[in-house]
Amino acid sequence: MRLLAVCAAVIILPMSAAAGAAEGKPVYDKSCRTCHGPEGQGNAVIAKMLKVELRHLGSPEVQAKSDDELKNIIVKGSGKMAPVANVKGKALDDVVAFVRTLKK
Ligand code: HEC
Numbered sequence: 001m002r003l004l005a006v007c008a009a010v011i012i013l014p015m016s017a018a019a020g021a022a023e024g025k026p027v028y029d030k031s032c033r034t035c036h037g038p039e040g041q042g043n044a045v046i047a048k049m050l051k052v053e054l055r056h057l058g059s060p061e062v063q064a065k066s067d068d069e070l071k072n073i074i075v076k077g078s079g080k081m082a083p084v085a086n087v088k089g090k091a092l093d094d095v096v097a098f099v100r101t102l103k104k
Contacts, residue, residue, distance in 0.1 A: 017097055024098030027091045031084050040102035052080045058102035070096050 029038075035046045035054070042054030055062055065073075071092055077083040087095055
């Protein structure tokens with residue numbers, strides 16, 4: 001029985017992360033994509049306008065941040081990025097899960 005529970009956890013946990021990422025994509029497309037590009041590569045026009053270097057969201061530097069750090073950036077903003085006000089709760093978890101899928 002115990003073994004079964006462990007197996008279930010091993011199978012179900014990654015599946016729920018994948019589901020989160022799938023649900024995070026529309027959130028990303030709506031709230032992040034204009035500036036960060038469809039694959040997280042960064043929108044060159046926005047970068048030029050803000051005079052900032054937009055690092056690829058899949059880069060090792062960004063991916064090295066913890067989920068909480070990423071959430072902080074989204075909720076509180078960071079440098080020239082303004083806080084993204086409408087992303088919170090489950091949408092916040094989901095969009096972070098999606099950002100993880102951009103890893104290069
Ligand atoms: C209006 C444009 C804009 C929107 C919308 C936006 N960002 Fe950003 N983001 C930026 C800019 C500009 C920076 C760079 C800030 C700086 O370095 O001064 C940045 C930085 C970041 C960073 C840090 C990258 C690094 O190099 O450390 C992360 C992570 C990030 N954004 C994620 C997101 C996510 C996720 C969303 C959507 C929920 C989002 N951003 C929405 C403009 C935006």
